[in-house]
Amino acid sequence: MFSMPHFIAIIALCLLIILVFITKKRWSISPEKILFIERLFALSLLTMEILYHVWLYQTGRWNWSNSLPLELCSISLILTIVLLWTGNRHVYEFVFFAGIGGALQAVATPVLDLSFPHFRYFHFFYTHFGIILTALYFTWVKGYRPTLKGIIKTMVALNILLLCIFVLNILLHGNYMFLRKKPTSGSILDFLGPYPWYILSLEIVAFIIFVCLWLIFRKRSTRAEYNRSKKVAT
Template sequence: MAKNEDPSFVMFSTAHIMAGVVLCLSIFLLFILKQKRPHQLKKSLLLERFFALSLLIMEVLYHVWMIKAGRWDLSNSLPLELCSISLVAAILLLWTGNRHLYDFVFFAGIGGALQAVATPDLDLSYPHFRYFHFFYTHFGIILTALYFTWMKGFGPTFKGIIKTMVALNLLLPLVFAVNIFVHGNYMFLRMKPIGGSLLDFLGPYPWYILSLEAVAILMFVSLWLLFRKRAVIEEKLWS
């Protein structure tokens, strides 16, 4: 358990706002760097794998910390949250460049990580390791998706939305079964997070799960339209 002197995380506190500022600056920097265009980034493989390893190491260290702190438990420590699954997909995407993984990381990864950053399910704050782990890994998911979009020439497709929704709905019953077996609440399929989240606006249990499906589709389509339109404009500018 956390020691009494460990800082508690407060939503919309200075530590939370500063994390949001860092994310915005990171996205802006990546947006500026995209002007180099993919054909000038052929030697980026080393950078991609270094970032993948940093995300993997950070996640491994998190589990080591949980074990040492007596926090690791089957009911809440398995990598079965949406962002945990997206993190694994992002690491594999950085290592392999697989197009199918890109679709999942772009839609489910960005959607889930943005929600998590906006309303973190987090109990420890700056300067605790857990604070850095939480935001580094969630930022990593978002930045990986944008990196492959802006730097590598990948782009979201409507077919990618369908594939992501199918993948998510195949995962749901499996995660729900694990929840029952280990008395967990992975992907918040048994109850909403106690600390409050965007799920509070989607109705009571279990209806918020159906509402979340609709929100996911709306968010995925919005991301597709936003980046699809930008890709078309940029293609005309560079042609």
Template sequence: MDHQFIMFSTVHLSVLIVIAFLVITLYWQRRNLQENVARLKMLERFFALSLLAMDIGYHIWLISTGRWGLDDALPLELCSISLFVSIILLLTGNRHLIDFVIFAGIGGALQALATPVLDMDFPHFRFFHFFYTHAGIILTGLYFVWVRGYEPTFKGVLKTMLIINAILPIILTVNWLFDGNYMFLRMKPQNGSLLDFLGPYPWYILSLEAVAFILFTVIWLSLRKKERKIVR
């Protein structure tokens, strides 16, 4: 029998520590990775395929257990979209995709990791799928900044905000057609999330826009290349 996932439990906090360790290790090893350019492409493809395999496995599990449905299994959540973009980015290296992964991907994945909408605990496959894919999005964005040398810009923040708002009508239409709640545009998660602090429906959607903009800006300020001060 599967155990219910408990937010901020020992298991939850432990996996967050592991992910933090991976992020720190990526930063520490960035120069060593840059020196092994020939291996980077192979590593990028392997990581992309592992993310894809994990997500395909998740949908196979949904279908085999009768959980797959148009109302909640389509890849229309922000993190699902970010995962797909991350996989394409790793396979192609298309620099036009990097901003979305850095801002929407990292921002959305951080929120998801902090307050997971998850009903299966360790060691269920869904538990590993959730944390592996969300950590994968974050690591992909940071990898292209720290190792590949991409410099985030404020223009990238604005571009990402425009893209998200451009796809919202599509998400709203799908929610209406299939009685879904993709991107939580119809209601908040029942097990609690950061949305609980953003007001009632539908005002929390407007609040979420402001929070997203602030979060993306913080990510940009944190990852942008700092100008070196000239010592006179």
């Protein structure tokens, strides 16, 4: 964390976000080509995740207590692939709120024991970038918009996930979603109090982040729509 490869990854993410934004009105290609690109990217994310698990198994690192896709970003990655393949708006809301929120935190404070040029470095940042960029692509390019209702649905889904994963952590002796202890390499959890209070603090932080994301990216009425609604009211 905060090494030169980490800073390079952060800079790369910022440049990619800017690229998606400035090209948002230039995706004037056929729907078939758009669908092909979306699904190709989905397959690249899936391939990268499969290769990661193959690497874990071949190096003797794979085990039930920490290798299942039960982290928030792992779940968000799976749903990102589903979103790219289906365009489902309900999936979009989870990927937008929980995916962006979780992936940004992971990129800012990566829990990694291997750095550039190892495969794990590229897997970690490629998949987390994929979550963030997909959510922004569906927002800026495809016209999807987050809603207040989406915040509530995402919070409910997260709490259901927390309960399920808490039970699985006990059964598997794991620490998925850091529900049993904080990561030793340091993260935002270090500022949120001791166990188990940091879990409640994290819920509050998540809600605040979701509201901020909604305020930034929500659909705004155009002046024409405002004037039209004003005329109807009078």
